[in-house]
Amino acid sequence: MVETLNLFREIWSRWKARKGRPIQEVSEVFRFKYTCFRDLLDSNSQLLQIITDLEEKLKGEQIFGMAYIRAQAARAAFHAFRMVKNLDVLSGHRYTHLYAVLDRINAGIKAELEAGREEAGPPDLVLPYRDLTKDQVDWVGGKNAHLGEVLNRVKLPVPRGFAITTRGCDLFFAHGELRTEINKLKLELNPQDPESIEEVSEAIQELVLKAPLPPELSQAILAAYDELSREVRPLGPPPLVSLRSSAIGEDTALSFAGQYLTVLNVPKAGLLAAYKRVLASLYAPRAVAYRLHQGIRDEDAPMSVACLEMVAARAAGVMYSRHPYDRRADEVVITAVWGLGPYAVDGTVTPDTYRVAKDPDFTILEKKISPKPVKLVAAPEGGLQEVAVPPEEALAPCLSETQLRTLAGYALRLEEHFQAPQDIEWAMTQGGRLLILQTRPLKLEEDLGAKRCAEPPVPGYPLLLEGGEAAHPGVGVGPAFHVQKDEDLVKVPAGAVLVARQSSPKFVLVMPRVRAIVTDAGSVAGHMAAVAREFKVPSLLATGTAT
Numbered sequence: 001m002v003e004t005l006n007l008f009r010e011i012w013s014r015w016k017a018r019k020g021r022p023i024q025e026v027s028e029v030f031r032f033k034y035t036c037f038r039d040l041l042d043s044n045s046q047l048l049q050i051i052t053d054l055e056e057k058l059k060g061e062q063i064f065g066m067a068y069i070r071a072q073a074a075r076a077a078f079h080a081f082r083m084v085k086n087l088d089v090l091s092g093h094r095y096t097h098l099y100a101v102l103d104r105i106n107a108g109i110k111a112e113l114e115a116g117r118e119e120a121g122p123p124d125l126v127l128p129y130r131d132l133t134k135d136q137v138d139w140v141g142g143k144n145a146h147l148g149e150v151l152n153r154v155k156l157p158v159p160r161g162f163a164i165t166t167r168g169c170d171l172f173f174a175h176g177e178l179r180t181e182i183n184k185l186k187l188e189l190n191p192q193d194p195e196s197i198e199e200v201s202e203a204i205q206e207l208v209l210k211a212p213l214p215p216e217l218s219q220a221i222l223a224a225y226d227e228l229s230r231e232v233r234p235l236g237p238p239p240l241v242s243l244r245s246s247a248i249g250e251d252t253a254l255s256f257a258g259q260y261l262t263v264l265n266v267p268k269a270g271l272l273a274a275y276k277r278v279l280a281s282l283y284a285p286r287a288v289a290y291r292l293h294q295g296i297r298d299e300d301a302p303m304s305v306a307c308l309e310m311v312a313a314r315a316a317g318v319m320y321s322r323h324p325y326d327r328r329a330d331e332v333v334i335t336a337v338w339g340l341g342p343y344a345v346d347g348t349v350t351p352d353t354y355r356v357a358k359d360p361d362f363t364i365l366e367k368k369i370s371p372k373p374v375k376l377v378a379a380p381e382g383g384l385q386e387v388a389v390p391p392e393e394a395l396a397p398c399l400s401e402t403q404l405r406t407l408a409g410y411a412l413r414l415e416e417h418f419q420a421p422q423d424i425e426w427a428m429t430q431g432g433r434l435l436i437l438q439t440r441p442l443k444l445e446e447d448l449g450a451k452r453c454a455e456p457p458v459p460g461y462p463l464l465l466e467g468g469e470a471a472h473p474g475v476g477v478g479p480a481f482h483v484q485k486d487e488d489l490v491k492v493p494a495g496a497v498l499v500a501r502q503s504s505p506k507f508v509l510v511m512p513r514v515r516a517i518v519t520d521a522g523s524v525a526g527h528m529a530a531v532a533r534e535f536k537v538p539s540l541l542a543t544g545t546a547t
Contacts, residue, residue, distance in 0.1 A: 046079045071297075134146070139166055156413065159435055164221060169304065194509050204280075241271065246306050263277055313340050318423070320422070324533065336354070340377065344525070344526070345527045346505070346528075350541075370542075425439075471541050480518075500518075
Protein backbone atom coordinates (compact mmCIF):
# COMPACT_ATOMS: atom_id res chain seq x y z
CA MET A 1 0.00 0.00 0.00
CA VAL A 2 2.92 2.37 0.68
CA GLU A 3 4.16 1.68 -2.85
CA THR A 4 0.71 2.56 -4.22
CA LEU A 5 0.63 5.85 -2.30
CA ASN A 6 4.06 6.80 -3.63
CA LEU A 7 2.94 5.89 -7.13
CA PHE A 8 -0.14 8.08 -6.72
CA ARG A 9 2.00 11.05 -5.63
CA GLU A 10 4.39 10.48 -8.57
CA ILE A 11 1.51 10.48 -11.07
CA TRP A 12 0.11 13.72 -9.67
CA SER A 13 3.56 15.37 -9.77
CA ARG A 14 4.00 14.42 -13.43
CA TRP A 15 0.61 15.88 -14.31
CA LYS A 16 1.41 19.17 -12.60
CA ALA A 17 4.76 19.37 -14.42
CA ARG A 18 3.18 19.12 -17.88
CA LYS A 19 2.81 22.80 -18.79
CA GLY A 20 0.21 23.90 -21.27
CA ARG A 21 -2.19 21.04 -20.62
CA PRO A 22 -5.74 22.39 -20.16
CA ILE A 23 -6.61 22.51 -16.46
CA GLN A 24 -10.00 20.91 -17.14
CA GLU A 25 -8.34 17.91 -18.79
CA VAL A 26 -5.88 17.55 -15.90
CA SER A 27 -8.75 17.76 -13.44
CA GLU A 28 -10.74 15.05 -15.24
CA VAL A 29 -7.75 12.71 -15.41
CA PHE A 30 -7.01 13.31 -11.75
CA ARG A 31 -10.62 12.55 -10.82
CA PHE A 32 -10.46 9.31 -12.79
CA LYS A 33 -7.20 8.28 -11.11
CA TYR A 34 -8.55 9.24 -7.72
CA THR A 35 -11.65 7.07 -8.32
CA CYS A 36 -9.39 4.13 -9.21
CA PHE A 37 -7.35 4.67 -6.05
CA ARG A 38 -10.46 4.94 -3.88
CA ASP A 39 -11.92 1.73 -5.37
CA LEU A 40 -8.61 -0.06 -4.76
CA LEU A 41 -8.66 0.94 -1.09
CA ASP A 42 -12.33 0.01 -0.74
CA SER A 43 -11.78 -3.49 -2.17
CA ASN A 44 -8.70 -3.96 0.01
CA SER A 45 -10.86 -3.17 3.05
CA GLN A 46 -13.67 -5.45 1.84
CA LEU A 47 -11.25 -8.32 1.21
CA LEU A 48 -9.77 -8.02 4.70
CA GLN A 49 -13.28 -8.10 6.15
CA ILE A 50 -14.09 -11.28 4.20
CA ILE A 51 -10.93 -12.98 5.49
CA THR A 52 -11.69 -11.86 9.05
CA ASP A 53 -15.25 -13.15 8.78
CA LEU A 54 -14.06 -16.53 7.49
CA GLU A 55 -11.68 -16.78 10.43
CA GLU A 56 -14.54 -15.95 12.83
CA LYS A 57 -16.64 -18.73 11.31
CA LEU A 58 -13.86 -21.22 12.09
CA LYS A 59 -14.58 -20.69 15.79
CA GLY A 60 -17.79 -22.65 15.29
CA GLU A 61 -20.00 -20.05 16.96
CA GLN A 62 -22.16 -19.02 13.98
CA ILE A 63 -24.49 -20.78 11.56
CA PHE A 64 -23.20 -21.20 8.01
CA GLY A 65 -23.14 -23.75 5.21
CA MET A 66 -21.33 -24.37 1.95
CA ALA A 67 -23.50 -21.75 0.24
CA TYR A 68 -21.91 -19.16 2.53
CA ILE A 69 -18.39 -20.42 1.67
CA ARG A 70 -19.09 -20.27 -2.07
CA ALA A 71 -20.59 -16.78 -1.78
CA GLN A 72 -17.64 -15.45 0.23
CA ALA A 73 -15.18 -17.02 -2.23
CA ALA A 74 -16.99 -15.25 -5.08
CA ARG A 75 -16.89 -11.94 -3.17
CA ALA A 76 -13.18 -12.38 -2.46
CA ALA A 77 -12.48 -13.06 -6.15
CA PHE A 78 -14.49 -9.96 -7.13
CA HIS A 79 -12.60 -7.63 -4.78
CA ALA A 80 -9.20 -9.15 -5.61
CA PHE A 81 -9.88 -8.56 -9.32
CA ARG A 82 -11.02 -4.98 -8.58
CA MET A 83 -7.78 -4.32 -6.70
CA VAL A 84 -5.61 -5.75 -9.49
CA LYS A 85 -7.51 -3.85 -12.20
CA ASN A 86 -7.21 -0.48 -10.44
CA LEU A 87 -3.55 -1.00 -9.48
CA ASP A 88 -2.76 -1.89 -13.09
CA VAL A 89 -4.51 1.24 -14.39
CA LEU A 90 -2.81 3.52 -11.85
CA SER A 91 0.62 2.14 -12.71
CA GLY A 92 0.29 2.56 -16.47
CA HIS A 93 -0.29 -1.21 -16.91
CA ARG A 94 2.87 -2.36 -15.16
CA TYR A 95 1.02 -5.11 -13.28
CA THR A 96 -0.76 -7.02 -16.05
CA HIS A 97 0.96 -10.24 -14.92
CA LEU A 98 -1.21 -10.19 -11.77
CA TYR A 99 -4.27 -11.17 -13.83
CA ALA A 100 -2.69 -14.57 -14.57
CA VAL A 101 -1.79 -15.01 -10.89
CA LEU A 102 -5.37 -14.21 -9.96
CA ASP A 103 -6.69 -16.75 -12.47
CA ARG A 104 -4.50 -19.49 -10.93
CA ILE A 105 -5.67 -18.68 -7.41
CA ASN A 106 -9.33 -18.63 -8.48
CA ALA A 107 -8.94 -21.95 -10.30
CA GLY A 108 -7.49 -23.51 -7.14
CA ILE A 109 -10.33 -22.19 -4.99
CA LYS A 110 -12.93 -23.37 -7.50
CA ALA A 111 -11.42 -26.87 -7.52
CA GLU A 112 -11.57 -27.03 -3.72
CA LEU A 113 -15.19 -25.89 -3.68
CA GLU A 114 -16.24 -28.35 -6.37
CA ALA A 115 -14.53 -31.20 -4.51
CA GLY A 116 -16.53 -30.40 -1.38
CA ARG A 117 -19.86 -29.70 -3.11
CA GLU A 118 -22.78 -31.73 -1.84
CA GLU A 119 -24.79 -33.02 -4.77
CA ALA A 120 -27.95 -33.43 -2.71
CA GLY A 121 -30.10 -30.32 -2.65
CA PRO A 122 -33.23 -29.65 -0.61
CA PRO A 123 -35.23 -32.88 -0.38
CA ASP A 124 -38.57 -31.07 -0.68
CA LEU A 125 -40.04 -27.89 -2.10
CA VAL A 126 -41.45 -27.02 1.34
CA LEU A 127 -40.36 -27.92 4.88
CA PRO A 128 -42.45 -27.31 8.06
CA TYR A 129 -40.80 -25.40 10.88
CA ARG A 130 -40.99 -28.41 13.19
CA ASP A 131 -38.37 -30.05 10.93
CA LEU A 132 -36.01 -27.06 10.66
CA THR A 133 -32.76 -26.33 12.49
CA LYS A 134 -29.55 -24.54 11.58
CA ASP A 135 -28.45 -27.70 9.73
CA GLN A 136 -30.77 -26.82 6.81
CA VAL A 137 -29.35 -23.31 6.31
CA ASP A 138 -28.19 -24.09 2.73
CA TRP A 139 -31.73 -25.11 1.81
CA VAL A 140 -33.87 -22.54 3.62
CA GLY A 141 -31.59 -19.53 4.21
CA GLY A 142 -30.59 -17.86 7.46
CA LYS A 143 -33.98 -16.46 8.49
CA ASN A 144 -35.79 -19.80 8.25
CA ALA A 145 -32.89 -21.77 9.73
CA HIS A 146 -32.60 -19.38 12.69
CA LEU A 147 -36.33 -19.53 13.42
CA GLY A 148 -36.29 -23.32 13.24
CA GLU A 149 -33.36 -23.35 15.66
CA VAL A 150 -35.17 -20.94 18.02
CA LEU A 151 -38.29 -23.13 18.00
CA ASN A 152 -36.74 -26.58 18.22
CA ARG A 153 -33.55 -26.07 20.23
CA VAL A 154 -33.81 -22.78 22.13
CA LYS A 155 -37.49 -23.52 22.85
CA LEU A 156 -38.70 -19.92 22.47
CA PRO A 157 -42.09 -19.07 20.89
CA VAL A 158 -42.20 -18.29 17.16
CA PRO A 159 -45.13 -18.12 14.70
CA ARG A 160 -46.15 -21.42 13.11
CA GLY A 161 -45.32 -21.89 9.46
CA PHE A 162 -43.22 -23.53 6.77
CA ALA A 163 -40.26 -22.72 4.53
CA ILE A 164 -40.38 -22.77 0.73
CA THR A 165 -36.86 -24.04 -0.02
CA THR A 166 -34.28 -22.80 -2.52
CA ARG A 167 -35.27 -25.72 -4.73
CA GLY A 168 -38.51 -23.86 -5.42
CA CYS A 169 -36.60 -20.73 -6.41
CA ASP A 170 -34.27 -22.67 -8.70
CA LEU A 171 -37.22 -24.48 -10.29
CA PHE A 172 -39.03 -21.19 -10.96
CA PHE A 173 -36.06 -19.40 -12.56
CA ALA A 174 -35.20 -22.46 -14.67
CA HIS A 175 -38.81 -22.67 -15.90
CA GLY A 176 -39.20 -21.12 -19.38
CA GLU A 177 -35.52 -20.02 -19.53
CA LEU A 178 -36.25 -17.09 -17.25
CA ARG A 179 -32.63 -16.86 -16.10
CA THR A 180 -31.42 -16.42 -19.71
CA GLU A 181 -33.78 -13.48 -20.25
CA ILE A 182 -32.66 -11.87 -16.98
CA ASN A 183 -29.00 -12.13 -17.96
CA LYS A 184 -29.76 -10.39 -21.27
CA LEU A 185 -31.36 -7.46 -19.44
CA LYS A 186 -28.42 -7.23 -17.01
CA LEU A 187 -26.06 -6.53 -19.93
CA GLU A 188 -27.57 -3.02 -20.05
CA LEU A 189 -26.82 -2.29 -16.38
CA ASN A 190 -24.24 0.36 -15.39
CA PRO A 191 -23.24 -0.28 -11.74
CA GLN A 192 -22.13 3.35 -11.31
CA ASP A 193 -25.45 4.84 -12.45
CA PRO A 194 -28.41 4.64 -10.02
CA GLU A 195 -30.84 5.44 -12.85
CA SER A 196 -29.51 2.51 -14.90
CA ILE A 197 -29.91 0.20 -11.88
CA GLU A 198 -33.50 1.42 -11.45
CA GLU A 199 -34.43 0.84 -15.10
CA VAL A 200 -32.89 -2.63 -15.44
CA SER A 201 -34.22 -3.74 -12.04
CA GLU A 202 -37.77 -2.70 -12.89
CA ALA A 203 -37.62 -4.54 -16.23
CA ILE A 204 -36.39 -7.74 -14.55
CA GLN A 205 -39.02 -7.55 -11.79
CA GLU A 206 -41.76 -7.16 -14.39
CA LEU A 207 -40.42 -10.23 -16.21
CA VAL A 208 -40.43 -12.26 -12.97
CA LEU A 209 -43.95 -11.21 -11.98
CA LYS A 210 -45.35 -12.19 -15.40
CA ALA A 211 -43.67 -15.62 -15.45
CA PRO A 212 -45.86 -18.60 -14.46
CA LEU A 213 -45.01 -20.80 -11.50
CA PRO A 214 -44.22 -24.45 -12.30
CA PRO A 215 -47.34 -26.54 -11.45
CA GLU A 216 -45.53 -28.80 -8.98
CA LEU A 217 -44.29 -25.75 -7.04
CA SER A 218 -47.77 -24.19 -6.87
CA GLN A 219 -49.26 -27.47 -5.65
CA ALA A 220 -46.60 -27.91 -2.95
CA ILE A 221 -47.09 -24.37 -1.58
CA LEU A 222 -50.89 -24.65 -1.46
CA ALA A 223 -50.75 -28.10 0.17
CA ALA A 224 -48.39 -26.78 2.86
CA TYR A 225 -50.74 -23.82 3.46
CA ASP A 226 -53.70 -26.20 3.89
CA GLU A 227 -51.74 -28.18 6.48
CA LEU A 228 -50.84 -24.97 8.32
CA SER A 229 -54.50 -23.91 8.21
CA ARG A 230 -55.60 -27.15 9.88
CA GLU A 231 -52.96 -26.62 12.58
CA VAL A 232 -53.72 -22.94 13.26
CA ARG A 233 -57.51 -22.88 12.78
CA PRO A 234 -58.95 -26.39 12.57
CA LEU A 235 -62.53 -25.08 12.84
CA GLY A 236 -62.32 -21.39 11.97
CA PRO A 237 -61.78 -19.48 8.71
CA PRO A 238 -58.46 -19.99 6.85
CA PRO A 239 -55.64 -17.98 8.42
CA LEU A 240 -53.87 -15.05 6.83
CA VAL A 241 -50.10 -15.44 6.49
CA SER A 242 -46.94 -13.39 6.03
CA LEU A 243 -44.29 -14.20 3.45
CA ARG A 244 -40.75 -13.15 4.32
CA SER A 245 -37.53 -13.42 2.34
CA SER A 246 -34.89 -15.88 3.52
CA ALA A 247 -32.26 -15.68 0.80
CA ILE A 248 -29.00 -17.59 1.11
CA GLY A 249 -26.50 -15.25 2.74
CA GLU A 250 -29.22 -13.05 4.25
CA ASP A 251 -28.98 -12.53 8.03
CA THR A 252 -25.38 -13.77 8.18
CA ALA A 253 -22.20 -11.68 7.99
CA LEU A 254 -24.06 -9.45 5.52
CA SER A 255 -27.45 -8.45 6.85
CA PHE A 256 -29.23 -7.54 3.58
CA ALA A 257 -31.40 -5.60 6.07
CA GLY A 258 -34.55 -4.34 4.34
CA GLN A 259 -33.27 -5.17 0.85
CA TYR A 260 -35.76 -7.95 0.09
CA LEU A 261 -39.54 -7.96 0.38
CA THR A 262 -41.89 -8.99 3.16
CA VAL A 263 -45.59 -9.34 2.27
CA LEU A 264 -47.90 -9.27 5.29
CA ASN A 265 -51.50 -10.40 5.88
CA VAL A 266 -51.92 -12.51 2.75
CA PRO A 267 -55.06 -14.65 2.16
CA LYS A 268 -54.83 -18.03 0.46
CA ALA A 269 -56.04 -16.52 -2.83
CA GLY A 270 -53.04 -14.19 -2.94
CA LEU A 271 -50.43 -16.66 -1.70
CA LEU A 272 -48.81 -17.63 -5.01
CA ALA A 273 -48.72 -14.04 -6.29
CA ALA A 274 -47.13 -12.89 -3.02
CA TYR A 275 -44.49 -15.63 -3.33
CA LYS A 276 -43.55 -14.33 -6.79
CA ARG A 277 -43.34 -10.78 -5.42
CA VAL A 278 -40.79 -11.95 -2.85
CA LEU A 279 -38.78 -13.71 -5.58
CA ALA A 280 -38.96 -10.56 -7.72
CA SER A 281 -37.51 -8.53 -4.84
CA LEU A 282 -34.19 -10.26 -5.56
CA TYR A 283 -34.03 -7.67 -8.34
CA ALA A 284 -35.33 -4.62 -6.48
CA PRO A 285 -33.00 -1.67 -7.23
CA ARG A 286 -31.76 -1.51 -3.63
CA ALA A 287 -31.05 -5.28 -3.57
CA VAL A 288 -29.19 -5.13 -6.90
CA ALA A 289 -27.14 -2.12 -5.70
CA TYR A 290 -26.34 -3.91 -2.43
CA ARG A 291 -25.11 -7.07 -4.19
CA LEU A 292 -23.08 -5.08 -6.72
CA HIS A 293 -21.29 -3.16 -3.96
CA GLN A 294 -20.68 -6.29 -1.90
CA GLY A 295 -19.50 -8.34 -4.90
CA ILE A 296 -22.26 -10.97 -4.63
CA ARG A 297 -23.38 -12.88 -7.71
CA ASP A 298 -27.09 -13.54 -8.27
CA GLU A 299 -26.52 -17.31 -8.25
CA ASP A 300 -24.99 -17.07 -4.78
CA ALA A 301 -28.20 -15.61 -3.31
CA PRO A 302 -31.06 -18.01 -4.18
CA MET A 303 -34.29 -17.16 -2.39
CA SER A 304 -36.00 -19.33 0.18
CA VAL A 305 -39.24 -17.88 1.58
CA ALA A 306 -40.76 -18.11 5.05
CA CYS A 307 -44.54 -18.56 5.15
CA LEU A 308 -45.74 -17.78 8.70
CA GLU A 309 -49.11 -17.37 10.37
CA MET A 310 -49.87 -13.64 10.47
CA VAL A 311 -49.43 -12.05 13.89
CA ALA A 312 -51.86 -9.14 14.24
CA ALA A 313 -49.46 -7.48 16.64
CA ARG A 314 -50.51 -5.12 19.39
CA ALA A 315 -46.90 -3.90 19.50
CA ALA A 316 -43.67 -4.90 17.78
CA GLY A 317 -40.07 -3.89 17.41
CA VAL A 318 -36.40 -4.82 17.39
CA MET A 319 -33.91 -5.58 20.14
CA TYR A 320 -30.14 -5.87 20.23
CA SER A 321 -28.53 -8.16 22.76
CA ARG A 322 -25.54 -5.78 22.76
CA HIS A 323 -25.09 -2.12 21.83
CA PRO A 324 -24.12 -2.05 18.11
CA TYR A 325 -21.17 0.33 18.41
CA ASP A 326 -20.55 1.09 22.12
CA ARG A 327 -19.06 -2.10 23.53
CA ARG A 328 -18.75 -0.57 26.97
CA ALA A 329 -22.55 -0.71 27.19
CA ASP A 330 -23.13 -4.45 27.76
CA GLU A 331 -26.90 -4.14 27.85
CA VAL A 332 -30.01 -5.09 25.87
CA VAL A 333 -31.45 -2.32 23.67
CA ILE A 334 -35.17 -2.73 22.88
CA THR A 335 -37.26 -0.60 20.51
CA ALA A 336 -41.05 -0.73 20.17
CA VAL A 337 -43.95 0.79 18.23
CA TRP A 338 -47.70 0.21 18.34
CA GLY A 339 -49.03 -2.19 15.72
CA LEU A 340 -46.97 -4.13 13.20
CA GLY A 341 -43.19 -4.09 13.08
CA PRO A 342 -42.43 -2.44 9.70
CA TYR A 343 -42.92 1.02 11.20
CA ALA A 344 -40.21 0.20 13.75
CA VAL A 345 -37.60 -0.56 11.09
CA ASP A 346 -38.49 1.53 8.03
CA GLY A 347 -38.29 4.92 9.73
CA THR A 348 -41.98 5.87 9.52
CA VAL A 349 -42.24 6.24 13.30
CA THR A 350 -39.47 6.91 15.79
CA PRO A 351 -39.94 4.02 18.25
CA ASP A 352 -39.71 3.91 22.01
CA THR A 353 -36.21 2.86 23.14
CA TYR A 354 -35.42 0.95 26.33
CA ARG A 355 -32.08 -0.06 27.83
CA VAL A 356 -32.04 -3.12 30.10
CA ALA A 357 -29.05 -4.28 32.15
CA LYS A 358 -27.80 -7.84 31.84
CA ASP A 359 -27.92 -8.39 35.59
CA PRO A 360 -29.99 -11.11 37.32
CA ASP A 361 -32.88 -8.66 37.86
CA PHE A 362 -32.78 -7.18 34.34
CA THR A 363 -32.66 -3.68 35.76
CA ILE A 364 -34.29 -1.15 33.45
CA LEU A 365 -31.67 1.55 32.88
CA GLU A 366 -33.56 3.94 30.62
CA LYS A 367 -36.95 4.48 28.98
CA LYS A 368 -37.13 6.91 26.07
CA ILE A 369 -40.79 7.23 25.04
CA SER A 370 -41.38 8.78 21.61
CA PRO A 371 -44.61 10.18 20.12
CA LYS A 372 -46.16 7.44 17.98
CA PRO A 373 -48.99 9.18 16.10
CA VAL A 374 -49.78 6.34 13.66
CA LYS A 375 -49.54 2.56 13.54
CA LEU A 376 -49.70 -0.15 10.88
CA VAL A 377 -52.38 -2.80 11.39
CA ALA A 378 -53.63 -5.90 9.59
CA ALA A 379 -56.89 -5.36 7.69
CA PRO A 380 -59.47 -8.13 8.31
CA GLU A 381 -59.80 -9.01 4.61
CA GLY A 382 -56.05 -8.96 3.96
CA GLY A 383 -53.45 -6.29 3.38
CA LEU A 384 -52.37 -3.50 5.69
CA GLN A 385 -53.67 -0.10 6.69
CA GLU A 386 -52.36 2.86 8.63
CA VAL A 387 -54.53 4.15 11.47
CA ALA A 388 -54.16 7.04 13.86
CA VAL A 389 -53.15 6.30 17.45
CA PRO A 390 -55.29 8.01 20.12
CA PRO A 391 -53.34 10.91 21.69
CA GLU A 392 -53.25 9.34 25.15
CA GLU A 393 -51.85 6.09 23.71
CA ALA A 394 -49.38 7.80 21.33
CA LEU A 395 -47.25 9.00 24.26
CA ALA A 396 -47.69 5.83 26.35
CA PRO A 397 -44.97 3.15 26.57
CA CYS A 398 -45.59 0.09 24.40
CA LEU A 399 -44.14 -2.35 26.93
CA SER A 400 -44.55 -2.93 30.65
CA GLU A 401 -41.53 -3.55 32.85
CA THR A 402 -42.46 -7.25 33.07
CA GLN A 403 -42.57 -7.50 29.27
CA LEU A 404 -39.24 -5.69 29.00
CA ARG A 405 -37.62 -8.19 31.33
CA THR A 406 -39.15 -11.10 29.42
CA LEU A 407 -37.74 -9.80 26.13
CA ALA A 408 -34.33 -9.14 27.69
CA GLY A 409 -34.33 -12.73 28.93
CA TYR A 410 -35.11 -13.96 25.41
CA ALA A 411 -32.24 -11.85 24.05
CA LEU A 412 -29.74 -13.36 26.50
CA ARG A 413 -30.88 -16.92 25.75
CA LEU A 414 -30.48 -16.30 22.02
CA GLU A 415 -27.05 -14.70 22.45
CA GLU A 416 -25.92 -17.62 24.61
CA HIS A 417 -27.25 -20.25 22.18
CA PHE A 418 -25.80 -18.68 19.03
CA GLN A 419 -22.61 -17.62 20.86
CA ALA A 420 -22.75 -14.12 19.36
CA PRO A 421 -24.65 -10.83 19.87
CA GLN A 422 -28.05 -10.93 18.17
CA ASP A 423 -30.28 -8.53 16.20
CA ILE A 424 -33.83 -9.73 17.00
CA GLU A 425 -37.30 -8.83 15.69
CA TRP A 426 -40.20 -9.50 18.07
CA ALA A 427 -43.98 -9.03 18.21
CA MET A 428 -46.62 -9.03 20.93
CA THR A 429 -50.02 -10.58 20.19
CA GLN A 430 -53.27 -8.87 21.17
CA GLY A 431 -53.32 -11.18 24.18
CA GLY A 432 -49.85 -10.08 25.33
CA ARG A 433 -47.85 -13.13 24.19
CA LEU A 434 -44.32 -12.27 23.04
CA LEU A 435 -43.01 -14.00 19.89
CA ILE A 436 -39.63 -14.04 18.15
CA LEU A 437 -39.99 -13.21 14.45
CA GLN A 438 -36.32 -13.22 13.46
CA THR A 439 -32.83 -13.38 14.91
CA ARG A 440 -29.53 -12.81 13.15
CA PRO A 441 -25.94 -11.95 14.08
CA LEU A 442 -25.54 -8.35 15.19
CA LYS A 443 -22.73 -6.67 13.30
CA LEU A 444 -20.66 -4.88 15.95
CA GLU A 445 -18.54 -1.90 15.07
CA GLU A 446 -15.23 -1.03 16.66
CA ASP A 447 -15.62 0.52 20.10
CA LEU A 448 -16.42 4.01 18.93
CA GLY A 449 -18.09 4.83 22.22
CA ALA A 450 -14.75 5.01 24.02
CA LYS A 451 -13.47 7.58 21.53
CA ARG A 452 -16.38 10.01 21.78
CA CYS A 453 -15.69 13.35 23.39
CA ALA A 454 -17.53 16.64 23.58
CA GLU A 455 -16.22 18.99 20.90
CA PRO A 456 -17.03 22.70 21.11
CA PRO A 457 -18.77 24.34 18.12
CA VAL A 458 -16.41 25.64 15.42
CA PRO A 459 -16.01 29.43 15.81
CA GLY A 460 -17.77 31.39 13.10
CA TYR A 461 -20.13 28.57 12.10
CA PRO A 462 -23.65 28.29 13.56
CA LEU A 463 -24.81 24.96 14.99
CA LEU A 464 -27.67 23.94 12.70
CA LEU A 465 -28.87 20.78 14.41
CA GLU A 466 -28.24 18.94 17.67
CA GLY A 467 -29.54 15.70 19.17
CA GLY A 468 -30.94 12.61 17.47
CA GLU A 469 -29.41 9.13 17.49
CA ALA A 470 -26.23 8.08 15.70
CA ALA A 471 -26.87 4.92 13.67
CA HIS A 472 -23.20 5.02 12.66
CA PRO A 473 -20.94 7.67 14.24
CA GLY A 474 -18.52 9.64 12.11
CA VAL A 475 -17.93 12.81 10.13
CA GLY A 476 -19.42 13.57 6.74
CA VAL A 477 -19.06 16.79 4.75
CA GLY A 478 -20.96 17.83 1.64
CA PRO A 479 -23.87 19.85 0.25
CA ALA A 480 -27.26 18.88 1.69
CA PHE A 481 -29.57 17.10 -0.76
CA HIS A 482 -33.20 16.58 0.28
CA VAL A 483 -34.83 13.30 -0.73
CA GLN A 484 -38.59 13.77 -0.56
CA LYS A 485 -39.64 10.76 -2.67
CA ASP A 486 -38.04 7.60 -4.05
CA GLU A 487 -37.58 9.19 -7.49
CA ASP A 488 -35.17 11.71 -5.96
CA LEU A 489 -32.60 9.01 -5.23
CA VAL A 490 -31.36 8.88 -8.82
CA LYS A 491 -30.62 12.62 -8.59
CA VAL A 492 -28.43 12.46 -5.45
CA PRO A 493 -25.01 13.88 -6.44
CA ALA A 494 -21.79 12.20 -5.38
CA GLY A 495 -20.40 13.64 -2.17
CA ALA A 496 -23.75 14.93 -0.86
CA VAL A 497 -25.27 14.67 2.61
CA LEU A 498 -28.64 12.98 2.16
CA VAL A 499 -31.43 14.62 4.20
CA ALA A 500 -34.89 13.02 4.47
CA ARG A 501 -37.99 12.95 6.62
CA GLN A 502 -37.53 9.28 7.51
CA SER A 503 -34.87 6.63 7.14
CA SER A 504 -35.30 3.99 4.43
CA PRO A 505 -33.37 0.86 3.37
CA LYS A 506 -33.85 2.12 -0.20
CA PHE A 507 -31.05 4.60 0.51
CA VAL A 508 -28.60 1.74 -0.10
CA LEU A 509 -28.91 2.68 -3.78
CA VAL A 510 -26.80 5.80 -3.13
CA MET A 511 -24.84 4.88 0.02
CA PRO A 512 -21.59 4.42 -1.96
CA ARG A 513 -22.03 8.03 -3.21
CA VAL A 514 -23.09 9.98 -0.11
CA ARG A 515 -20.95 11.31 2.76
CA ALA A 516 -23.63 11.17 5.47
CA ILE A 517 -27.36 10.70 6.09
CA VAL A 518 -29.56 12.83 8.38
CA THR A 519 -33.28 12.18 8.97
CA ASP A 520 -36.18 13.56 10.99
CA ALA A 521 -37.40 10.07 12.05
CA GLY A 522 -35.81 6.66 12.32
CA SER A 523 -34.15 4.28 14.74
CA VAL A 524 -30.68 2.85 15.32
CA ALA A 525 -32.41 -0.56 15.29
CA GLY A 526 -33.97 0.03 11.86
CA HIS A 527 -33.04 -1.62 8.58
CA MET A 528 -31.36 1.48 7.15
CA ALA A 529 -29.23 1.85 10.26
CA ALA A 530 -27.94 -1.72 9.87
CA VAL A 531 -26.99 -1.14 6.24
CA ALA A 532 -25.43 2.26 7.03
CA ARG A 533 -23.13 0.50 9.52
CA GLU A 534 -22.13 -2.02 6.83
CA PHE A 535 -21.37 0.78 4.36
CA LYS A 536 -19.81 2.90 7.14
CA VAL A 537 -21.89 5.95 6.26
CA PRO A 538 -22.18 8.42 9.20
CA SER A 539 -25.91 8.58 9.92
CA LEU A 540 -27.90 10.73 12.35
CA LEU A 541 -31.54 9.69 12.83
CA ALA A 542 -34.57 10.90 14.80
CA THR A 543 -33.43 14.52 14.83
CA GLY A 544 -37.03 15.74 14.49
CA THR A 545 -36.24 18.83 12.41
CA ALA A 546 -33.47 17.97 9.93
CA THR A 547 -35.59 18.76 6.87
